[in-house]
Amino acid sequence: AAQDLLLAAAFVSDAQYNRNIPFRTSPEAVRLYHLYNHWMMRTATYFFIFLNLSLALFEEPAVYPLPFLATSVLEVLCLLVFLGRLTHFAHVTLHNVFWKDAKNICIMGAILLSLTDLGIYGVLRLYGVRSIRWSRFMRPIFLINFAESRQIRRALRSIRNTLPEITYVFLLFMFSLLMFSLMALKLFGERNLQTAEGLPYFRNYLEIVFDLYVLVTTANSPDVMMPAFDFSSWYALFFIAFVIVNTYIFMSLFLAVVYNNYKKHLKNEIRKLAYMKRRKMIEAFNLLKEEEGEQFVVREARWKQLVKLVAPDTSNSHRELLLRISDDEQKGFVDKKSFVQLADLLNIQVVTLKIRRHPLARWAPALYGSAPSRLLRGLVRHRAFVWTFDAIILINAVFIALDEDSISYAEWVFLALYVIEILLKVYTYEPREFFGKTQFWNWFDTLIIFAALTATILNATLQSTMRYNSQQILDIVFILRVLRLIRIVDSIQRFQVIMNTLINIVPTMLTFGGLTLVVYCVFAIIGMELFHGKIQYFPANSNAPHALECGNPALKDSLFARGKYCKNNFNNFASSFIVLMELTVVNQWHVFASAFANVTGQPAKLYFIAFHIVMVIIIVNIFVSFILEAFFVEY
Amino acid sequence: AAQDLLLAAAFVSDAQYNRNIPFRTSPEAVRLYHLYNHWMMRTATYFFIFLNLSLALFEEPAVYPLPFLATSVLEVLCLLVFLGRLTHFAHVTLHNVFWKDAKNICIMGAILLSLTDLGIYGVLRLYGVRSIRWSRFMRPIFLINFAESRQIRRALRSIRNTLPEITYVFLLFMFSLLMFSLMALKLFGERNLQTAEGLPYFRNYLEIVFDLYVLVTTANSPDVMMPAFDFSSWYALFFIAFVIVNTYIFMSLFLAVVYNNYKKHLKNEIRKLAYMKRRKMIEAFNLLKEEEGEQFVVREARWKQLVKLVAPDTSNSHRELLLRISDDEQKGFVDKKSFVQLADLLNIQVVTLKIRRHPLARWAPALYGSAPSRLLRGLVRHRAFVWTFDAIILINAVFIALDEDSISYAEWVFLALYVIEILLKVYTYEPREFFGKTQFWNWFDTLIIFAALTATILNATLQSTMRYNSQQILDIVFILRVLRLIRIVDSIQRFQVIMNTLINIVPTMLTFGGLTLVVYCVFAIIGMELFHGKIQYFPANSNAPHALECGNPALKDSLFARGKYCKNNFNNFASSFIVLMELTVVNQWHVFASAFANVTGQPAKLYFIAFHIVMVIIIVNIFVSFILEAFFVEY
Ligand code: NA
Structure with a gap:
């Protein structure tokens, strides 16, 4: 029976966390499975x-x-x-x-x-x-x-399902690109025009295709148009038509395809998850069921043992509450229908509404209940308290903006005020309630203030003992000081709604973080193999040969060298990640592509185009779809 | 009775075209109203x-x-x-x-x-x-x-309804921007860093706000990051965080808000339109109704008179078909329920499925029915005919790509082949069917081919008589020649679906054309008043003073002058439109903003920011919403 209970607990736990691992049901395997999870x-x-x-x-x-x-x-x-x-x-x-x-x-x-x-x-x-x-x-x-990364695999599955449709739209888009390039070759190829850098303009078909692909991403607008436009104003119409068709219509079409598939896929996944959850709960039920009259049920005692195993952290009162919901007529057992809902019940975060007594009220009731103490607590609960501290934050913002010194006297005053605020709140409200799981802003405030306090004290100590300002610590103090001001947002109802939406989507955004990490890792490692050492960074005023051309004479007069982009290279993993981030942002990506093509060979541009297709056309669009959908659900 | 009929026709016509004009019902006014429409x-x-x-x-x-x-x-x-x-x-x-x-x-x-x-x-x-x-x-x-522009007004109403929510997100976004700017000032302000142009980097708060606003649009990435990044690689984290929060999350949030409201608004409008349509049809019914047994009905004769008035172009057979649908039991009258549907029935494009006899079969039946003629028609109907011409188009594409001469012998051969193809098709299929309203591709082909034929002949004539190649005509010939190749897309089933979606959304896109026109007009006129004559364009090798600085010494060493952007100015209406188009594309907009601010005053940047907010954040997002929604409906 104890083994049945353990097995049932494994099923319920899987249902609760949407796991789908077909584990063996032998007692030893179940114990190993609990350990595995x-x-x-x-x-x-x-x-x-x-x-x-x-x-x-x-x-x-x-x-x-x-x-x-x-x-x-x-x-x-x-x-x-x-x-x-x-x-x-x-x-x-x-x-x-x-x-x-x-x-x-x-x-x-x-x-x-x-x-x-x-x-x-x-x-x-x-x-x-x-x-x-x-x-x-x-x-x-x-x-x-690894079995842990279900969310990332789900996102990858979603991408795989989208691929056929994306491919059709992409082929049509490529067709459009090739047609426009052909037109451009015929229109401008024999005009002997020159770009702003004095290079031949639109002479070679492959180069035109690349330039127009870059124009789709808008990165070389309006430069790519200027020579033709200077020649005749009417040629602007060609580029306007190109941008409308390719940048606006086709790029929106990509978003539409990705979003459409994302929604469809999401619906299927949710349906599948619900089905699996139900099946697991029924398996658990079948293990624990006993006959009661005409139906099978799980008796109260066993049900409690099960919940204790599945969720050992829940309080007695919480467990009683769950039982009250599952056995609403207090018959001493839980029927199948109610039992199946347990997995969802366990996922609901119960906000303990009952007013806990403040620990001080238990330890020092006379003091805590005295008239001055009650007055103080009344003041803290009053609206004016919030307003006062909003005003203080605004004054603080002005001080930060005007303050020229690194850490001034005023800073200590503000820090003290914020610490007092937190202490007063903890004095007034029940601490466990104040630092509840869902009290995001209280956690945020407290962490920011105490981190700032620690860093400021550390800096002051270093300064007075070793007469030395640590730049890193100062930077962190600056950032913490500004972050503190975010609190003001929480005072305005309408902003709260938007902020809560944003905070709620953070966990799922981590999936995209994982997905981006995978894509970045692969491209970074390929990039390092292809481009390692080709472009070097030299500090300003370096005497190294070709320091101004990033150590590579092939970059002489290039936009890359002129823009002082030398530190954007594939010479190590961290640099590669930053380059890939800049490529994700898209702007100036063609400058990067051309530079790395110049120092290796023209086919290197394919690496950059591939990254654009994978990262921008597919993953960023999935990210946007996800934000759209999350917003519609939350708002 | 004739006046009732006219009035009823006005109601039905209004219902059919979703007009909502409360016109007077006096006979004279109704006649004037028909004229008005x-x-x-x-x-x-x-x-x-x-x-x-x-x-x-x-x-x-x-x-x-x-x-x-x-x-x-x-x-x-x-x-x-x-x-x-x-x-x-x-x-x-x-x-x-x-x-x-x-x-x-x-x-x-x-x-x-x-x-x-x-x-x-x-x-x-x-x-x-x-x-x-x-x-x-x-x-x-x-x-x-004017009453005609209902669609544009509807779009403007939709924008107005979206404004409050947009404003809240925008304020939060501005707050985030100001916070990040403050952090940037604290982190980089006292480092004595310089930009790639040797200007001070991140010293002035207002300039930081502008630079970071530009970074939200990605237009100055990665330039804005490079000085800090060169100083310490860790500072890249600041810009990464900035881009994730502001460019990815906030910009997606704007799209989400706009799209959400667009959907909501669309639903309301459709509901309202359906209600109005029904009301108008009931008014028309009440004018024409007669008692028949226990219910009121419209008798067949009156119903036919009405349809003749409302849709004078429909054929007798089409009218009979509509009657058959409205009076499906052939009782000789139309009841209220069926009558109300008339407005929608009239909007359905009936594809005449009956096989009309070819005119030649009537005029020269012996010839048209002869064995060689039947064989020819069989060949044209065969799949191989389509394949042959697809192959010809591909060969043509190769010729266009390789062909160095302006108009060669091969071009005449291809033109002749295409003309023969069209003639053969018209010989085989019934011409009115071939050129039916929904036969987009047949129209497209025929127009392109005959325009190309006309332009080519015109050019050849000019060349042989006056030994002169007209560049404009040649350009048009080039474009037409390439456009011809689009036909290949229609041969592939999957592409057809996407193309049809695109073709179907063209009419509604005209609404956005109108909306864009309104915004462009207003901004162009303001722009001309503010910036007229400040920036001049000089052709290459001009001797004018400051020709390289666009005629304005304030632009010395500016990115604007270096990029040879001088022709992008507000000196006339057409130039202004092109500048606004480039601002809509966003890339390099900060170069424009800085240049026009340099030649007038820094507040000029507000003009460019305002345009970005109105055009990119609001109207382009509505356009994307519209494409998303159209795609979900069509696909
Ligand atoms: Na850009």
């Missing part, structure tokens, strides 16, 4: 996945160089952890299911290939031969394929 | 509205200068036409309705003010005083307020 095991897995990804920071080309031996040991450690996790999973799940699941095969393949690659690279290194660490491409596989 | 009257009104708007091309500062007298006479003519149209409307509608309608008051006010302004300007001109033609701002009022 323990939050510490999951956190550890994530930790090693990110450690493995961040190794790129320490391997050549390194941001912070570590000896090869150190990174190798770390990598082997990560791979062993992954293998351990996978072995654990193999013991939990059914054998034929395990071997049929592409995810597991992927992970095993990736571990094996990584070890092989590491071995070969190490041996070759001993003999002084430098080879490519190609297995580094496979590191994002661990982020995608 | 005549397509020639409406076309004439539009003609004069656009003539009035295009006067800006001929008035100082003129693209094509005309004497002041000529433009004044034209303007007075337009105003008289507007007055006439309004008087006509006043005779049609009820007096109290007419005077309560803000639209009519607006038009009258605009006419009066325009005449006054024209008078004052003319008199001052006689005395040699130049004043501002401020009434030109009011010209778009005619486009908005």
Whole structure:
């Protein structure tokens, strides 16, 4: 019976967290499964996945160089952890299911290939031969394929489902692009026009296609038009037509296709999840059910044992509340229909509405209940208290804007006022309530203020003892000081609604963070292989040869060198990420593409076009779809 | 009875075209109302509205200068036409309705003010005083307020309804912008950094706000980040956070708000239209109804008279079909329920499915029915015929791409082939069917081919008689030649679907054309008043002073002059439109804003920010919403 309970708890827990792992039902396997889902095991897995990804920071080309031996040991450690996790999973799940699941095969393949690659690279290194660490491409596989990353896999599935339709629109868009390029070649090709840089204008078909693709992203508008426009004003019509058709209509069409599929896919996923949740709850019910009259039910005692197992942190009162809902007629048992709802009930965050007594009211009732204390609490609860501190924040904003000194006397006054405010609030309101899970702003305030206090004191100590201002600490103090002002937003009802929408979508945005991380990792590693060392950054006033051309004479007179973009290169993992971020923002991407094409070869532009298609046309559009949908649901 | 019929026809016609004009029901007024809605009257009104708007091309500062007298006479003519149209409307509608309608008051006010302004300007001109033609701002009022522009007014209403919510999001966005600017001032203000142009970097709060607003539009990425990034790589995090919060989240939020309201508004409008349509049809029914047994009905004869009046162009067979639907049990009358549906029935385009006999089959049956003729028609109907011509188009594409001569021998061959194709198709298929209203591609082909044929022959004639190649004609020939290739798209089923979606949304896109025209007109006229003559364009190799600085020493070393943007100015109406188009595309808009601020004053930047907010944040987002919605409905 205890084993049935444990198994049922596993089913309910899976239903609650929307997990879908076909685990074995033997007592030992169920116990292993509970361990497998323990939050510490999951956190550890994530930790090693990110450690493995961040190794790129320490391997050549390194941001912070570590000896090869150190990174190798770390990598082997990560791979062993992954293998351990996978072995654990193999013991939990059914054998034929395990071997049929592409995810597991992927992970095993990736571990094996990584070890092989590491071995070969190490041996070759001993003999002084430098080879490519190609297995580094496979590191994002661990982020995608471990059972924990369901959300990322779901997003990837959504992208895969969208691909056929995207492809058709993309082909039509390419057709339009090629037609317009052909027109441009015929219209401008024989005019002997020159660009602002004095280069030939629109002579070569492939270059025209690239220039017009860049125009679709608007990045070279209006430069690409000016030579033709200067020649004859009527030619502006060609570019207007081009922008309307390609930038406005086709790019909106991409968003429409992605959004349409996103909605459709979301609906299907939700339906599937609901079905699975119900099935798991019914399995749990069947394990615990007993006959009662004409129906099967779960008796109160067992039900309570189950809830204690599934949600050990819930208070007695909360459990009683759940029971009251599930057994609303107080018959001493829960029927099937009510039992199935348990998974959803457990997910509802119960705001304890009952007014807890303040701890001080228990420890020092006479003092806490005295007239001055009650007056104080009355003042803090009064609206004027909020208004006073809103006024103080506004005055603080003026001080920050005007203040020329690094840390002034006024700053201490404001910090003291904010600390007093928080103490008064904690004195007035029940502390556990004040720092409840949903009290985002209270947490925000307190963290910001105490971080600022700590940093300011630290800085003052450093200054008085060592007569030294730490720039990093000062920067953090500045940022914290400005962040404090955000609080004013929470005082205005309409802004609260929008802010809450924004705060609620943060968790799902992490999925996009993961997706972006995967795409960035892959492109960063390819980019480093292709472009590493081709472009160098020299500090201002450097005497190095070609310092003004980013160390590469091929960049002489290029927009890249003229814009002083040299630090945007693929020389290490961190730089690559920043370049990719700038490419995601799109502006000036053609300057980057041309520069890296100049220092390697023209086909390098394909790398930048591929990144634009994957990141901007697909992932950013999915992000926008997600914001649209989240907004419609929340608002 | 004849008058009742006329009145009922007016109601039905209003219901069919979703008009909502409360006209008087006296016989004379109804006749005037029919005249008022005549397509020639409406076309004439539009003609004069656009003539009035295009006067800006001929008035100082003129693209094509005309004497002041000529433009004044034209303007007075337009105003008289507007007055006439309004008087006509006043005779049609009820007096109290007419005077309560803000639209009519607006038009009258605009006419009066325009005449006054024209008078004052003319008199001052006689005395040699130049004043501002401020009434030109009011010209778009005619486009908005005449009863014909319901769609544009609906879009404007939708914008007005969206404004409060947009404003809240905008305020929050501005708050975020100001906070980030304050942080930037604190972090970078005292570092003594310089931009790539050697100017001080992030020293002045207002300049930081502008620079970061530009970064929201991505237009100065990554330039705005580079000095800080060169100083310390960690500062890139500030800009990444800024872009994620402001560019990705807030800009998507604007789209979400606009789209949400657009959908809501659309639903309301459709509900209102359906209600009005029904009410008008019931009014028409009540005029024509007769008692039949226990219910009121409209008898067949009257019903036919009505349809003849409302839709005089429909054929007898079409009318019979409509009757068959409305009186499906052939009782000789139409009941109320069926009668109400008439307005929708009239809007359905009936594709005549019956196979009409080819005219040649009637005129020369022996020839048309002969074996060779039947074989020929069989060939044309065969799939291989389509494939052959697809292949020809592909070969043609290669020829166009490779062909260096202006018009070659091959071009004549291709033109001949295409003409033969069209003739064969017209020989095989019934011509009226082939050129049916919904046969977009047949029309497209025929027009393109015959235009190309005409232009090519014209060019050949000019060349052989006057040994002269007209560049304009050649350009048109080039464009037509490439457009021909679009046909290939129609051969692929999947592309057809997307293309049909695109073709179907063209009519509604005209509404956005109108809306854009209104916004552009207003901003162009303001722009010309503010910036006229400040920036000049000189052809290459000009000897004029400051030719390289667009005639204005204030632009020395500016990005504007360096990018050779001088022709982008507000010196006339056409140039202004092109500048506004480039501002709509957003890229490099800050270069324009800074240049025009340098030659006038820093507050000029507000003009550009205002245009960005109105055009990009509001109207382009409505356009995207519209494409999204149209796509979901069509696809
Ligand atoms: Na841009």
